């Protein structure tokens with residue numbers, strides 16, 4: 272791990288003067304203004320967060336450290352004999368902005384292996400929860416339970432110089448991230464596979480070992496790698512990333528912060544939409560009986576959903592204004608690996624029809640599909656049919672990005688986050704003045 276930590280330390284040293292200079296010499300430069308609509312409307316488009324880990328362009332979609340999704344997959348070292356890169360190499364890349372060599376990637380993979388076992392008390396806590404508890408609740412509780420392990424807290428209590436904050440935060444991230452697939456697989460097998468567990472395989476990388484512990488054969492290892500990378504980061508204003516950053520800004524450690532972010536991801540307007548897409552589609556298929564799905568019937572079902580005051584899950588986005596490239600990337604995977612699968616055909620038909628329906632309704636600013644519209648069908652195809660588990664998969668991926676961000680938050684000394692609120696009367700007063 273020397274290589275990643277040393278590179279990160281160097282990058283941090285190089286970056287700090289940029290932030291200091293911006294604050295000291297250009298702190299009063301305006302980045303925009305805030306309207307009443309933005310104050311009431313969830314701060315859409317307010318430019319008040321900084322991250323270099325990823326950037327979301329409304330039309331191009333996400334770039335991780337400057338690279339598009341295809342460029343990212345292309346650049347990173349691949350697991351030998353497999354089509355997708357090591358998640359560990361991707362973590363190195365997000366953390367430092369440098370594409371790692373195979374040697375550097377394997378060094379991270381070796382470190383992750385040392386840290387991936389769960390403490391027994393986490394297992395005891397999971398087992399004490401009612402078995403019908405939602406897997407996201409179990410996932411978040413498992414993360415929170417491990418907070419007692421925090422090295423950041425120990426160092427902070429001993430008295431630590433601010434400039435060193437990032438180091439124990441980085442250590443906490445290294446302890447926590449590799450345990451997430453183990454935690455997730457434990458929850459899955461306990462809840463859905465008769466409580467029969469599969470021990471990890473020391474030979475396997477993060478994605479490969481996750482597939483192994485889940486009990487799903489190849490190419491699910493590549494599905495896991497693709498899925499974790501695609502879901503990792505979407506700049507810092509989305510609910511899970513922002514929550515993790517906000518909680519960490521109080522100097523809460525990585526465990527507290529990630530658990531909070533995961534709770535945000537569990538909302539149906541955010542990560543839970545991937546489960547909602549599958550449940551919507553399955554309910555629709557059930558309602559068909561023996562009838563073949565056609566674009567016409569799909570259109571009617573979509574209108575029924577809208578007319579009953581519900582959203583079409585998997586469509587729309589707060590920032591994106593075109594088809595999400597994460598959707599496109601998964602669609603490409605489906606076209607290659609499961610082109611004739613009936614459920615994929617239905618998902619493709621929805622893709623053909625739903626944007627037109629949303630446009631006709633005229634409310635959604637973005638009628639195009641997001642990441643969640645395409646992810647469930649892949650899981651379903653490979654036998655993971657328990658859709659209330661899908662957001663946990665998203666959570667493992669999302670952790671890579673948000674944990675990287677909070678290491679950098681501490682490295683650059685970002686302060687406690689504290690936006691200002693106004694009263695409705697103050698807004699009315701401002702409106703009257705105009």
Ligand SMILES: CC(C)(COP(=O)(O)OP(=O)(O)OC[C@H]1O[C@@H](n2cnc3c(N)ncnc32)[C@H](O)[C@@H]1OP(=O)(O)O)[C@@H](O)C(=O)NCCC(=O)NCCS
Nearest residue numbers: 540541544582583584585586587588589634635636637641
């Ligand atoms: C993602 C989402 C929450 C973004 O919300 P937003 O930024 O407020 O979106 P918009 O500005 O386009 O919303 C304007 C209106 O269109 C509606 N709208 C947006 N997407 C919609 C959808 N997929 N189905 C139905 N209505 C939708 C909104 O609910 C809102 O209605 P309102 O004026 O009655 O409140 C929204 O598109 C949504 O609910 N999508 C479905 C859930 C989903 O897929 N979430 C995962 C996101 S990655």
